[in-house]
Amino acid sequence: MRACPPRAVLAMCRRATIARPLVSLILALACALLASAQASDNAVNQVAQRMYCPVCENIPLDECLTAACQEWKEEIRSQLAAGKTDQAIIDSFVARFGDHVVGVPVDPLLRALTIIMPLLATALALGVGALTFRRFAAGKTQTAPSADRARSEAAYRQQLEADVRARR
Amino acid sequence: MLAELGLAALTLALAGALYAIVACLYGARTGERRWLQSGRNAALLTCPALLLATGALVVALLTEQYQLSYVYEVTNPGTPPLYRFTALWGAQRGSLLFWSLLMSCFTCGAIALNWRGESRLMPYAIPIMMASLAFFIGMSLFIENPFDRWWVLIDAPVEQQVLSSALIPPRAVPPTEANLRAGAEGMNPLLRHFGMVIHPPMLYLGFVGFTIPFAFAVAALAAGDLSNSWISATRRWSLIAWLFLSLGLILGGRWAYDVLGWGGYWGWDPVENAAFLPWLVGTAFIHSVMIQEKRGMLKLWNMLLVIAAFSAVMFGTFATRSGVIDSVHSFARSEVGFPMLAFWAAMTLLALVLLAWRWRAGELRDERQFASLLSRESLFVLNNVIFIALFVAIFWGSFGLPITSELFLGKEVTIGAQTFEFYVVPLFVAMYILMGIAPLAAWGGMTVARLGGVLRLPLLLTVLVVLGLAIGGTDLLVAALGYGVVLFAAIVALFEIARGVAARRRTLGEDSLRAFVALFGRNQRRYGGYIVHLGVTVIGIGVIGSTIFQTEVQHTLDRGETIAIQDYALRYEDFLRAQAVDGRLMNIASLVLLRHGDEVAHMRPRIDEYPQLPMSIAGAHSTLENDFYVLLIRGDRQRATFRIYINPLVNLVWWGGLLLILGTAIAAYPKGRR
Numbered sequence: 001m002r003a004c005p006p007r008a009v010l011a012m013c014r015r016a017t018i019a020r021p022l023v024s025l026i027l028a029l030a031c032a033l034l035a036s037a038q039a040s041d042n043a044v045n046q047v048a049q050r051m052y053c054p055v056c057e058n059i060p061l062d063e064c065l066t067a068a069c070q071e072w073k074e075e076i077r078s079q080l081a082a083g084k085t086d087q088a089i090i091d092s093f094v095a096r097f098g099d100h101v102v103g104v105p106v107d108p109l110l111r112a113l114t115i116i117m118p119l120l121a122t123a124l125a126l127g128v129g130a131l132t133f134r135r136f137a138a139g140k141t142q143t144a145p146s147a148d149r150a151r152s153e154a155a156y157r158q159q160l161e162a163d164v165r166a167r168r
Numbered sequence: 169m170l171a172e173l174g175l176a177a178l179t180l181a182l183a184g185a186l187y188a189i190v191a192c193l194y195g196a197r198t199g200e201r202r203w204l205q206s207g208r209n210a211a212l213l214t215c216p217a218l219l220l221a222t223g224a225l226v227v228a229l230l231t232e233q234y235q236l237s238y239v240y241e242v243t244n245p246g247t248p249p250l251y252r253f254t255a256l257w258g259a260q261r262g263s264l265l266f267w268s269l270l271m272s273c274f275t276c277g278a279i280a281l282n283w284r285g286e287s288r289l290m291p292y293a294i295p296i297m298m299a300s301l302a303f304f305i306g307m308s309l310f311i312e313n314p315f316d317r318w319w320v321l322i323d324a325p326v327e328q329q330v331l332s333s334a335l336i337p338p339r340a341v342p343p344t345e346a347n348l349r350a351g352a353e354g355m356n357p358l359l360r361h362f363g364m365v366i367h368p369p370m371l372y373l374g375f376v377g378f379t380i381p382f383a384f385a386v387a388a389l390a391a392g393d394l395s396n397s398w399i400s401a402t403r404r405w406s407l408i409a410w411l412f413l414s415l416g417l418i419l420g421g422r423w424a425y426d427v428l429g430w431g432g433y434w435g436w437d438p439v440e441n442a443a444f445l446p447w448l449v450g451t452a453f454i455h456s457v458m459i460q461e462k463r464g465m466l467k468l469w470n471m472l473l474v475i476a477a478f479s480a481v482m483f484g485t486f487a488t489r490s491g492v493i494d495s496v497h498s499f500a501r502s503e504v505g506f507p508m509l510a511f512w513a514a515m516t517l518l519a520l521v522l523l524a525w526r527w528r529a530g531e532l533r534d535e536r537q538f539a540s541l542l543s544r545e546s547l548f549v550l551n552n553v554i555f556i557a558l559f560v561a562i563f564w565g566s567f568g569l570p571i572t573s574e575l576f577l578g579k580e581v582t583i584g585a586q587t588f589e590f591y592v593v594p595l596f597v598a599m600y601i602l603m604g605i606a607p608l609a610a611w612g613g614m615t616v617a618r619l620g621g622v623l624r625l626p627l628l629l630t631v632l633v634v635l636g637l638a639i640g641g642t643d644l645l646v647a648a649l650g651y652g653v654v655l656f657a658a659i660v661a662l663f664e665i666a667r668g669v670a671a672r673r674r675t676l677g678e679d680s681l682r683a684f685v686a687l688f689g690r691n692q693r694r695y696g697g698y699i700v701h702l703g704v705t706v707i708g709i710g711v712i713g714s715t716i717f718q719t720e721v722q723h724t725l726d727r728g729e730t731i732a733i734q735d736y737a738l739r740y741e742d743f744l745r746a747q748a749v750d751g752r753l754m755n756i757a758s759l760v761l762l763r764h765g766d767e768v769a770h771m772r773p774r775i776d777e778y779p780q781l782p783m784s785i786a787g788a789h790s791t792l793e794n795d796f797y798v799l800l801i802r803g804d805r806q807r808a809t810f811r812i813y814i815n816p817l818v819n820l821v822w823w824g825g826l827l828l829i830l831g832t833a834i835a836a837y838p839k840g841r842r
Contacts, residue, residue, distance in 0.1 A: 058435075065783075
């Protein structure tokens, strides 16, 4: 995208007889219109892909067909035309509508929770696995206590016999 | 008449389920077999009763009985007969009834097949299954009744004149047929797709299927029979539930690809994830259960996994149906949230309390300890660690963080695909590596040198393929490595099958085909498992290709203009606005797709305008190499804007899914009696 040359244009305007504020306003509008024509659908989608629909939750903005999303996409186009970066545009939406318009929370606490918790969970799962292995490695191949087994086998036999008797 | 019939059948089913609970528990307490038999018969009665209730609703849907508010809500006179039938699961009330019917079918199957073999577990398994069933029937009867009818109260003020009720209110008359037909709303447009004919029933079968292993596990805990009998009773049921859940997930992905119009098949939507979570736990269980069967180990862990799988199903059902997490799937919001949450908590708590009781009594002690860290059982434990880490990470992103943030920080958050991919991708890489190593490791343990020896050939083949990709075609190292990891698992699965065939040929002198068939017949579980692994690797190749190498552009074309993308060219031919028989307005663009200058397809992407929402239906040209996928964004006869995707290897996702289903079916297929 080409940037507007405001200084050069304003230098020309100094020689003009029209009041400076009015010229500035007209030029700003002209620049915006010029750049708007250059903000392609692909550029808009690149930003919209990182945002979410304000109406249908969990639907990425670039995919949504609702009127609200069309308006947001047009606003992104305008902001791109005004020379804002992708991140600045996203930040402006987050500032107005909150963290739910993006897929990765901007709030530092929420961002930390998003990233750290799954890592902690993975580390915990690996830790439990490691402890299990350690316990296994420390132990020898062994069977459950024979007394327990004998008791359970006796109970099992008793139950079997009861079942057979009941079927008769 | 249909409403009365449905209500009576539902009431009978509820009574049967409740009676079965009481009779079986009383029979278990007193040891009187006749009570158990009576309870069993009552449990078996629920299936025909629910079949009758569901049949009444289906007839009402097909014969346009709009006085039933459910029929009025999900169909209209323009709904085609096929979608009238699928409207049974098109909204909350019908889908709850359908859920109950499927659960009763599973329950009756489990009772009929295990009554003799598992008579010690039945007095407790039947009440658990019937408690789940009674809960869902109760929801249908008291909260989300599909047999509610519209009534006009003669003496009421105008704004209170119309109400929906299952019973006939005093001084009420039915609305006129003309009014009902004119006002009928019709099905959610997203559900008017062939995929919706199969996807929900498969998913429901997967969900309700996990009730059976859960019931037998809790029965084993209650009865104190902690041998492997509950596992032998439910192993096949777990596989069947897993098979249907896998099929439901794959069909859901296909539906999203065709209907949601975003060029992808998995969006990490919370409700997609709600179905994926039980699948992850179920996968961990069908692996770790082998360790208990073969080595008598991980008894406590397997119990925990079965409880977690059922709990994940119930939580997912709660999340989907209560609207607690919004998504495209949350079409079915209602007052069911709190009862479902309470039921989920109660069942999970009951199971955990029983588990803790038996564990404290030392009855879940393993019969053997792990002899070596380098053994198949150790690698299976690692596999379980990965699946549980995936479960926790996805649960946290889908439910944990959004709910925590809203409850305690008052902020709504959306966790998007890029966040999930950040922590899920490394875990999947680890899963594929283990999928390659574990089948080659021996039970009980082996030396590093021996494992290295058996890994040598598959690793060498993998390295050759990766080098071939890096030199020949793939310009991204990450992709080449990704393909390498996935192919390693595939090569090992093929290597193991080839080794088995070679062994039979050598020792029994069979020809290759006979040896191949006999191999699967003799050890269907093991070799069915390898086919599942192959399916998962084919899916992996499809996912890598269609995500890393996806091309996406949006372009506006004048009529007659052509755009070139890679070796394709797309020409905008025409635009048509038409009205379909069901009343929706269709905006259809007509395009011609050329490849290397030759015409290969005519494509008609369109936007359907429904009163509820517009829907973008893609035009696609599919080959095994890639999908050329076009969405109409806006347009008229002069010019139109299209979003174009080229998704390489995306069809392997579906073909891999079919392989996975085939392998699971082989593994779960009952062996003939000898």
